[in-house]
Amino acid sequence: MHVLVLNPGSSSLKYHVRDTSVPEAEASVQASGQVNWAPQARSDPSRLDEVFNVINAGLAKSTEAGHIEAIGHRVVHGGDQFRRPTRVTADVVAAVERLGALAPLHNPASAACMRTAGIRWPDVPQVAVFDTAFHASIPEYAARYAIPEDVYKAQRVKRYGFHGISVEMACRDAAGFLGVPGSSLNAVVAHVGNGASVTAVRGGMSVDTSMGMTPLEGLVMGTRSGDIDPSIVLLMQREGATPDEVDEILNHRSGMLALAGTADMRDVGAAVERGEPKASLALDIYAYRLAKYIAAYSMVVRRPDALVFTGGVGENSVAFRTKVLSWLLPLGLAMDQDRNLSPREGIRVVSADGSSFPVLVVPSDEERAIAEATASLLEEDTKDRRGRRR
Known part of the structure; x- marks a missing residue:
């Protein structure tokens, strides 16, 4: 089709x-x-x-x-x-x-x-x-926030999660590469681009993810702050910022842009190589936040079959992957730098032999996922109509 x-x-x-x-x-x-x-x-x-x-x-x-x-x-x-x-x-x-x-x-x-x-x-x-559909399987204990019941019911304030199209396809591709059924895959999937999230996948289903009711929660991103103390929002408002101005600050003027002066990881990497302290600190913060989530979600999925990097930064930034893996040595993960530096396209392993589970780089292809989901639904509808006519 x-x-x-x-x-x-x-x-x-x-x-x-x-x-x-x-x-x-x-x-x-x-x-x-x-x-x-x-x-x-x-x-x-x-x-x-x-x-x-x-x-x-x-x-x-x-x-x-x-x-x-x-x-x-x-x-x-x-x-x-x-x-x-x-x-x-x-x-x-x-x-x-x-x-x-x-x-x-x-x-x-x-x-x-x-x-x-x-x-x-x-x-x-x-x-x-x-994008939110893949995360509909997140259990209530992971999706609910500890806020009053009336607020939750009135506004449906809960964790929805995002990047689901990319994560679902990365899981399917990773399962095929590893030779395990998609329905039994346990993995931690890090979709890292200008927007970034990490998802705990157990039995092929999303059971937790870093983004929340909106894409603002979770990891440090290109221009989004990620997790912050909610009192910071109140502080900005008490100092005169309107809700729209707070939204602009946290969604468009924060993250790597605020820390390093640029949201482009290629520029951040070049600045790190030049020895610029702000860029080095920004990369450390970026990698540390993700490593914390990966460690937590490895516990959530119990026995990971793989850690998967996908998205533009996850696929292409050697320095970023190295920084993240350096924090995860206690999990038994180690980077093989020759593999990490390899420009080979397609799915590949970048972890060292003997790691407790493999670290994969899986190319993201949301458009392919959307096209296949579209064709599958329409073909199902056609079969249903034919069946009813019989």
């Missing part, structure tokens, strides 16, 4: 066309691109229409890509309502939009893209694939 995947972010809309009948990831890509957009474009139909004109022009360059059989959308927040890929309807679009308060940079853009895609390709089925 030829699936157009739309992945809207805060500053750009990525698109891919994938042929799900082709097993090789790279060979399945028929077209891809990225269209930068201003925040206004996500809510202005005429501007969003111009963005889709650019996508159409990109698709027109490939005969195969021009034949779209389905559209798959990455949606960051599905709340409690969406626990699996879902056919897009007007009600689904409205629900995704209502969840925008929990993912303001992403959900409104996803809803707008669904509407525009429905106008552009009215006869093409659309599927929403949710």
Whole structure:
């Protein structure tokens, strides 16, 4: 099936066309691109229409890509309502939009893209694939916050988790590489990019994750603070910051940007090599926070089959992986620097022989995951309809 995947972010809309009948990831890509957009474009139909004109022009360059059989959308927040890929309807679009308060940079853009895609390709089925869905299996004792019951019920304040599309595919690929059934995989999966999270996977299911009700909780990230004392928020507000200003500070002006002066790990790594103290401290904080979570989640999953690094930083930053593993020697993990430095593509082991469990680098491919989930749902629907007709 030829699936157009739309992945809207805060500053750009990525698109891919994938042929799900082709097993090789790279060979399945028929077209891809990225269209930068201003925040206004996500809510202005005429501007969003111009963005889709650019996508159409990109698709027109490939005969195969021009034949779209389905559209798959990455949606960051599905709340409690969406626990699996879902056919897009007007009600689904409205629900995704209502969840925008929990993912303001992403959900409104996803809803707008669904509407525009429905106008552009009215006869093409659309599927929403949710980042939060993989984490719906987190038990209540890990998902609940210790806050009053009325607040929890009124606002559904709980741990939802994110990066689920990437983590689920990393688990599937890691299980295949290790030769274990996906349904029995125990792993700690670190998706580390500009946004970062770590997930405890037991029996192939998410049982805890570092991100919470929103993507702000957990690890230090490119521009997000991650875990902080909640009193810091109160302090900023008492000093005159509005809720919107606090949100701007913690989501867009914190993290590695605040610590090192840049959110780009390539620049941080270069600064560390130059001997800049701020960059070295930033990398130490970044790696230490992740190592703490990995150690805790190794206990949660009991007997890990693997520690998995995925995401742009997790896959590409040799220095970062080395720093993290240096903290995890008590777990019996040691880095093999020759393997760690190897530029080999695909899944690979970077830990030393004799480690208590392997450390893997698994390339992230959210677009492939979304395309496959879209095709699978639509094929199931087709089989169900045929069965009912009989």
